[in-house]
Amino acid sequence: MAAKAKLIKAPRGVTDILPEEIPLWRWLEEAFRQELELAGFSEIRLPIFEATELFTRSIGQETDIVSKEMYSFSDAGGRSFSLRPEGTAPLVRAFLEHGFSRRGGVCRLYYLGPMFRAERPQAGRFRQFHQLGAEVLGAASPLVDVELLALVMRVLKGRLKVEGAFLEINSLGCRICRPGFRKALQDSLASVREELCPDCQRRVEMNPLRVLDCKREGCWAVLAKAPSGEEYMCANCREHFAFVREGLEVLEVDYHLNPRLVRGLDYYTRTAFEVVCPQLGAQNAVAGGGRYDDLVELLGGPATPAFGFAVGFERLAMVVRQELAPGIRRPEVFLVLLGEAARRKGLRLLDALRQAGLGCVLDYEGRSLKKQLQRAGKSGARWALILGEDELARGEVVCKDLVSGEQQRVGLDRVVEYLCALGKTCGFA
Numbered sequence: 001m002a003a004k005a006k007l008i009k010a011p012r013g014v015t016d017i018l019p020e021e022i023p024l025w026r027w028l029e030e031a032f033r034q035e036l037e038l039a040g041f042s043e044i045r046l047p048i049f050e051a052t053e054l055f056t057r058s059i060g061q062e063t064d065i066v067s068k069e070m071y072s073f074s075d076a077g078g079r080s081f082s083l084r085p086e087g088t089a090p091l092v093r094a095f096l097e098h099g100f101s102r103r104g105g106v107c108r109l110y111y112l113g114p115m116f117r118a119e120r121p122q123a124g125r126f127r128q129f130h131q132l133g134a135e136v137l138g139a140a141s142p143l144v145d146v147e148l149l150a151l152v153m154r155v156l157k158g159r160l161k162v163e164g165a166f167l168e169i170n171s172l173g174c175r176i177c178r179p180g181f182r183k184a185l186q187d188s189l190a191s192v193r194e195e196l197c198p199d200c201q202r203r204v205e206m207n208p209l210r211v212l213d214c215k216r217e218g219c220w221a222v223l224a225k226a227p228s229g230e231e232y233m234c235a236n237c238r239e240h241f242a243f244v245r246e247g248l249e250v251l252e253v254d255y256h257l258n259p260r261l262v263r264g265l266d267y268y269t270r271t272a273f274e275v276v277c278p279q280l281g282a283q284n285a286v287a288g289g290g291r292y293d294d295l296v297e298l299l300g301g302p303a304t305p306a307f308g309f310a311v312g313f314e315r316l317a318m319v320v321r322q323e324l325a326p327g328i329r330r331p332e333v334f335l336v337l338l339g340e341a342a343r344r345k346g347l348r349l350l351d352a353l354r355q356a357g358l359g360c361v362l363d364y365e366g367r368s369l370k371k372q373l374q375r376a377g378k379s380g381a382r383w384a385l386i387l388g389e390d391e392l393a394r395g396e397v398v399c400k401d402l403v404s405g406e407q408q409r410v411g412l413d414r415v416v417e418y419l420c421a422l423g424k425t426c427g428f429a
């Protein structure tokens with residue numbers, strides 16, 4: 001006998017979403033889809049892999065994502081591609097490729113699907129994870145920032161009842177004022193370089209703003225004496241941020257100001273934000289995003305201000321109360337067919353039940369009545385319809401209520417109608 005084949009497991013940090021989890025995931029998706037469509041967004045479906053350069057140019061060469069977390073490969077022609085680590089850059093690529101920029105007006109799009117980052121897996125951090133992202137292109141107004149921040153919080157707190165979620169915001173300045181801050185921060189950090197962790201020592205040269213985001217306490221102490229972004233903000237950025245804060249107050253969206261929030265992607269300008277759920281532990285951001293007014297130009301398009309966000313579904317699924325999600329759909333009917341003739345006739349009944357919107361499953365193996373009824377019980381169906389030779393001869397079917405155990409004979413020609421009427425009283429169909 002051949003040796004038993006070795007089982008193959010999913011790669012580390014990559015998970016299956018099992019059938020029992022799907023209703024929860026659909027519920028989460030639907031909440032965002034509905035709210036976004038009310039706000040004028042349409043869905044776009046983007047490819048899973050793109051030219052590597054798209055990500056290096058937009059996310060930034062020095063970011064962790066690009067420098068160490070991309071799944072990149074070369075095709076037979078030697079071109080480098082990468083599994084998408086996020087959706088904003090692909091969306092901007094599609095926006096330009098399909099001429100959305102020439103259509104004028106504001107473009108509002110959302111997308112959802114898997115993203116890939118070769119991070120060290122831990123609770124809430126996966127190598128394949130799922131995001132729903134939404135982007136508004138072509139509007140510089142801070143109204144957009146307020147509108148989307150409020151939308152995210154409304155879905156999370158209002159619809160999905162996520163407890164303890166709070167919004168953190170910051171302004172990262174723009175291409176006019178950020179270089180001044182960057183230089184001042186770099187100079188200040190360079191003088192105390194040895195006190196920083198090895199990662200931050202490297203960041204001082206390449207990406208000093210990322211030092212602000214370091215989680216190590218030693219670096220925090222050093223940062224206490226560093227200049228703050230606010231001091232360097234230009235008048236326009238100041239005004240924009242003041243409007244955003246005021247708008248959130250008008251809409252009664254609570255927020256924390258976090259001057260150390262810089263985000264792990266380099267394309268942001270002005271407003272940057274994260275929604276944090278402390279119960280998640282170290283990987284506590286369920287959503288993040290902000291304004292990226294220079295990215296479209298950086299990717300070869302016309303100057304186009306933009307704002308967007310993405311929510312991480314694995315993390316979201318961990319913080320919602322599971323019992324609020326709908327349960328898995330069970331069939332309404334289990335069809336018990338006894339004998340060859342019934343197995344043939346039963347096919348028509350099966351079809352008629354499904355056409356009427358009643359979920360119906362059956363046993364394929366021609367087992368005994370007892371065995372089939374046991375399967376019916378396990379299937380979660382509300383009714384068993386029993387069709388044997390005797391019933392066929394009389395043009396009837398036995399309808400057994402699997403909850404109460406009651407049963408009665410119903411004419412084959414009216415059983416669908418009968419179950420639909422009963423279903424209404426039980427809350428289905």
Ligand code: HAM
Pocket residue numbers: 085086087088117119124125126127128129130131133134135264265285286287288289290292307308309310311312313314315
């Ligand atoms: P991000 O902050 O990198 O932003 O990701 C957004 C969300 O995706 C995070 O808040 C988190 O919930 C989830 N996430 C990220 N990495 C992982 C991971 N390894 N495992 C599980 N969940 C993860 C972006 O990706 C930007 N594209 C958001 C954006 C859209 N900015 C503007 N528009």
